[in-house]
């Protein structure tokens with residue numbers, strides 16, 4: 001085991017801090033904080049850079065705290081990056097990481113503040129969906145950092161109480177490769193079981209579980225194939241395997257930020273790209289009224305069907321099932337070929353140039369870009385700038401406390417010519 005003493009510098013994108021190897025190469029150090037001196041164990045010795053775990057802290061940062069989870073340590077669970085930092089310090093680290101990406105990839109230097117989700121006091125107990133791997137003995141486990149190796153955890157402190165209540169870690173799962181436990185905001189408790197091979201896994205009956213699905217099966221083993229979530233003052237039907245914001249306060253927080261960013265007016269045409277079960281489209285539809293219209297585009301067939309059901313009472317909402325790239329390239333998809341407002345909430349990879357350019361061609365007065373990867377966001381903001389759209393505001397939210405992840409809502413406005 002090679003260890004060396006390192007002076008830890010700034011935070012890097014992805015939950016590590018940057019230090020310098022005596023030979024000049026960059027070392028990405030986990031379990032450290034900026035300003036610390038640590039003894040670090042090298043975990044990956046590459047040509048251009050190294051990775052390391054801080055195994056002893058020689059000069060601690062004032063932001064350092066005892067991790068609330070016993071498994072958030074070098075060599076154990078890889079799920080959390082910042083348990084050893086106070087919550088305000090975690091938010092400062094995320095803000096610095098977002099700012100760095102904006103400078104590096106979009107040439108935009110601006111102060112970034114990462115806001116807590118209202119009501120989130122300690123950053124624990126928020127994860128409403130937890131995906132466990134299954135070890136050789138059939139027990140549930142979580143993965144180590146950047147590894148397929150597994151670590152047994154009795155309980156995960158960032159998991160929502162409803163996940164623990166199911167008791168899935170207390171039983172074995174023969175024939176399963178993964179088990180996802182979903183604890184919805186309305187009390188649904190759902191298990192999604194991924195088979196390890198061609199044989200059907202043996203699924204234990206657990207008290208309180210409202211539905212169980214084996215991935216790949218046509219119909220659920222028990223209960224229904226969707227969960228009910230509550231947000232923006234109403235209920236939503238969401239396919240159990242479909243996308244829903246993981247933090248229980250996230251959907252309301254993002255809806256409020258998107259509405260504030262877009263300031264919809266009666267009669268507006270709104271486009272919601274990567275719409276999922278229709279959360280933003282549903283919140284915006286009443287605000288533009290029946291003289292307006294909302295077109296939502298979603299690539300996953302089940303999610304698009306959920307959106308149709310969720311929004312069927314709004315005659316002025318249309319759901320387009322298909323990839324955003326293809327729908328936007330289809331002539332006449334949006335009868336007027338222009339929109340007043342666009343919200344887009346792509347997956348981690350971001351929207352990329354063809355989608356950004358197609359959005360700009362719709363000539364919206366405002367765009368709200370919801371992003372879970374600040375690097376992809378910054379790259380796309382640079383493309384928006386080329387297409388005539390300036391960053392008019394940016395809010396960042398701590399939707400994933402204890403991890404390095406952060407959600408941003410960027411507001412773009414057409415540059416005055």
Ligand SMILES: C[S@@+](CC[C@H](N)C(=O)[O-])C[C@H]1O[C@@H](n2cnc3c(N)ncnc32)[C@H](O)[C@@H]1O
Nearest residue numbers: 243274275276279298299300323324345346347
């Ligand atoms: C981050 S989620 C956002 C969902 C929704 N806005 C919400 O907050 O509930 C991204 C969504 O984009 C969909 N998606 C991913 N890639 C897509 C693509 N290329 N075209 C259309 N939809 C896509 C996914 O199925 C997922 O529902």
